[in-house]
Amino acid sequence: MNRIELLSPAGDLERLKIAILYGADAVYIGGKKFSLRSRASNFDLETIEEAVKFAKEHHARVHVTVNMIPHEDDLIELEEYLKELERIGVTAIICASLSVVKCAKKVAPKLEVHLSTQHSTTNSKAIEFWKKMGVDRVVLARECDLSEIRSVSESTALPIEVFIHGGMCISYSGRCTLSNHMTNRDANRGGCAQSCRWKYRMLEEETFIHDSKHLFSMSSKDMMAARYIQSLIECGVTSLKIEGRMKSTYYVATVIRAYRMLIDRIYEGNVDEEFMNKILDELSRSENRPTAVGFYEGQPKACDQLYGINGAGVTQEYIASILDYDMETHMPSQESF
Numbered sequence: 001m002n003r004i005e006l007l008s009p010a011g012d013l014e015r016l017k018i019a020i021l022y023g024a025d026a027v028y029i030g031g032k033k034f035s036l037r038s039r040a041s042n043f044d045l046e047t048i049e050e051a052v053k054f055a056k057e058h059h060a061r062v063h064v065t066v067n068m069i070p071h072e073d074d075l076i077e078l079e080e081y082l083k084e085l086e087r088i089g090v091t092a093i094i095c096a097s098l099s100v101v102k103c104a105k106k107v108a109p110k111l112e113v114h115l116s117t118q119h120s121t122t123n124s125k126a127i128e129f130w131k132k133m134g135v136d137r138v139v140l141a142r143e144c145d146l147s148e149i150r151s152v153s154e155s156t157a158l159p160i161e162v163f164i165h166g167g168m169c170i171s172y173s174g175r176c177t178l179s180n181h182m183t184n185r186d187a188n189r190g191g192c193a194q195s196c197r198w199k200y201r202m203l204e205e206e207t208f209i210h211d212s213k214h215l216f217s218m219s220s221k222d223m224m225a226a227r228y229i230q231s232l233i234e235c236g237v238t239s240l241k242i243e244g245r246m247k248s249t250y251y252v253a254t255v256i257r258a259y260r261m262l263i264d265r266i267y268e269g270n271v272d273e274e275f276m277n278k279i280l281d282e283l284s285r286s287e288n289r290p291t292a293v294g295f296y297e298g299q300p301k302a303c304d305q306l307y308g309i310n311g312a313g314v315t316q317e318y319i320a321s322i323l324d325y326d327m328e329t330h331m332p333s334q335e336s337f
């Protein structure tokens with residue numbers, strides 16, 4: 001039986017290495033082109049090549065996001081880019097447009113094509129369609145509950161990937177134009193200004209509808225689905241995805257390590273309440289917003305939202321990376337920081 005994949009985000013090469021060393025089976029990264037979250041720190045082709053080499057040495061895989069909604073001009077150079085990713089040895093691309101799916105199948109057939117959650121796939125009929133189009137894996141919409149995930153997984157032969165941890169959109173993922181409207185920054189082309197998390201006052205013309213003193217936000221709590229991992233394994237899900245390509249090295253290390261330990265213990269049949277509480281405690285150290293279980297239990301309730309607060313305060317302080325340690329004392333030496 002194939003073990004479920006733990007899929008980590010990585011915003012740069014350091015975080016990619018940390019993710020793999022801390023237990024990720026696969027890592028997803030953004031290239032400098034064709035990716036949401038197009039930032040200067042994204043991977044250029046040379047760095048993707050280095051990332052793939054490191055991943056292969058550690059029996060891990062690299063997925064590259066090609067998930068922007070491309071406009072006509074964006075298609076220029078796409079073929080060359082996909083051919084390069086295939087040559088480098090990238091395992092999969094994650095895309096959100098049929099144009100990218102078709103292009104990849106034509107020019108880089110060794111690349112697996114994974115359909116992004118941006119496409120809001122919520123049922124097996126849609127997956128059947130994408131299978132015919134050549135898609136090799138579907139990342140389900142975060143808006144599916146556990147029974148839907150089970151039903152979809154049982155009714156399709158395509159591998160299914162689901163989110164288990166990280167930030168949520170208040171809108172259907174990929175269908176939000178709030179940022180476009182407020183800032184002219186397109187969330188579907190990597191520019192989301194996270195406008196849902198701003199602090200607002202509500203007025204009808206000159207009259208406050210809401211209390212004039214109290215600000216409100218439209219943000220939801222982050223997802224933390226550790227208690228559902230066993231069920232997701234039993235459902236036959238292929239991959240468990242962590243959100244957060246912009247998150248810190250500390251976040252990647254803590255979250256990946258916690259889920260690695262949990263998954264391994266589930267396969268050993270050895271998870272009791274005490275162990276689960278340790279995992280939950282560990283995961284809570286990485287958070288900078290309160291967490292809920294997303295849609296796993298059905299529609300989120302008012303208590304799963306962050307109406308009143310932004311909640312982005314960091315609760316832990318990152319002080320150092322230990323690069324080496326004394327084999328006898330098991331303590332880091334001064335030079336190893």
Ligand code: SF4
Pocket residue numbers: 168169170171174176177178179187192193194195196197
């Ligand atoms: S503004 Fe908020 S809901 Fe909209 S895409 Fe950005 S994070 Fe998601």
